[in-house]
Amino acid sequence: MLSRRTFAASLAALAAAPLLSACGGDSDAATGTGGSGTKKVGNINIGPDQNRIRGKKVDEIAALVPAAIRKRGTLRLGQSADSSPPLGFFATDDKTRIGSEIDLASLVADTLGLRLDNDEVSWENLFVGLDSGKFDAVFSNVTVTEERKEKYDFATYRLDNIAFEAQKGTSWRVREPKDVAGRTIAVSSGTNQEKILVDWSKQDEKAGLKPVDIKYFQKETDYYLALQSGRIDAYLGPSPSAAYHVASAGQTQVIGTLSGAGDQIQGKIAATTKKDSGLVDAYAAAIDHVIKDGSYARVLKRWGLSSEAVTKSEINPKGLPKT
Template identity: 45%
Template sequence: MNKTSLILAIALALSSAQTFAQEVTINGTGVSLEANKTPVNTAVNPAAVAQLPKDYRFAVPGKFTVAVAALNSPPLTVFAEDNKTLLGSEVDIARLVADSLGLELNVVPTSWEDWPLGVTSGKYDAAISNITVTKDRKQKFDFATYRKDSLGFYVKANSPIKKIEKAEDIAGLRIIVGSGTNQESILLAWNAENLKKGLKPFTPVYTKDDAAQTLALQSGRADAFFGPNVTGAWKAALTQKTQLVGVVDGGWPKAAHIAVTLKKGSGLVDPVQTALNGVIKNGDYNKVLNRWGEGVEQIPASEINPAGLGD
């Protein structure tokens, strides 16, 4: 193991231990991973079950197989101490849908790059991985929304950068961002605007996991992180080493929502929407979001293929 890999491994181990040992306050809500290990289940929704297409072949018979990007980014996803069991709000949402459909949940930890092909090929029945509805994605996938999309810019606590809210603010900066994400699309659009004005380009910094992101930001190899605001808020509250300097709607310049992502025309989007609206109505949806500090991103009802980034 080289020096960089060793540092990353130690950082990840320390981060995991600290994360489970502490309760953090996110958006005014105390969140405990230790307590959140206990699953939140819900009742079977007969209306949703009745909408399941009779000829649909689940990836694993009797199970709802869901791809979840294993980025170890609480509160969305985080590995338990066994480094195998995936926890987080995304897994909880997947369980509510599976329970509602009368199916056993089969979570498959994946990379972000894997879910599109996995869903279109039938390897996964769905992807629940902080996926934003976009105009381009709607060409290949169906969406049933379950949460507002809010993105945040985070910098080191002692950074001289105090505000990143618009295109001009990213000029010349090195920003950690996920490849193929809607936040990357926003930065690229802002960068194009800046180049037309003669401003300096920004430099995207791509990392593989949370530990690498932390190392890049704290070592000074990156100036800022741009990603889901809830994950940035979690890390800032836990470590006190980062601070929020700007929030942007995920569908910039419009609002956008996060959604359960399904193969286009598979017939699953209607029963999944019914399942989501059922748990919104019975309160289990709010129970999940609130226990992860995501209540501020709740929606009143699930929508199918709404307007998104690029529409």
């Protein structure tokens, strides 16, 4: 497992190193310290003093929360302890949890009139915590699936997308399989991204086009080094990670996005709670409220995730099919 700051620090190092083919001006987005002492990667604040966007209690929405939780006054939240900028990672003090997921969860808790009680655990223990009642909710990049819907309720708050990232300035765009024919593209082994890319390559071959030259590397930073040196044309990975790298380094661009579930369904990320806990309606109403008042959009923009915004929270929508 990556240390708390490994990935963020690695991206910071990449941000400071100009792409081999980039113009001189592109190297300005280096890690630095502003006049107030705030640590930044590009324009993204990764210091402990976040000045987080906050909300206000809405009585009619707070009334939807079960009485026992209202009396307790806290929202017991589970989040993954993994370092995954910009979703969830640790600030430069190595102890303050920051990222888009904690920001959005804070907005929801504020709207519900609850104090956030956040706990970072391993991925599998997020669901153990929900099952045992340790957590009221999980805000941690959980995709809605038909299998998970058997045990949990969902209120969506973000799209689940993957992205092709290439050097800044390229006119190449990816919208369908033929756009990657003959290209050299890196992807992580064993991921949904790999499955989609392999399927697209097969479709290209059936259409009489060149297959994709798929490359694999050991570390996430290795993909970006290969991109800098021109050994690959693009890297296919999670859209949030690509957005963070683009915003922090300023030397690459997203040239195409698609659902992390593939061509058949749009994947969706949701606040997760134990089935029939009575909380999902409150979550959905709170999410709808912060969407309408604009604070939701401000959070996503802050972390470079505006392209994954939803216009309304859906309760238990169609999820990824069972395998």
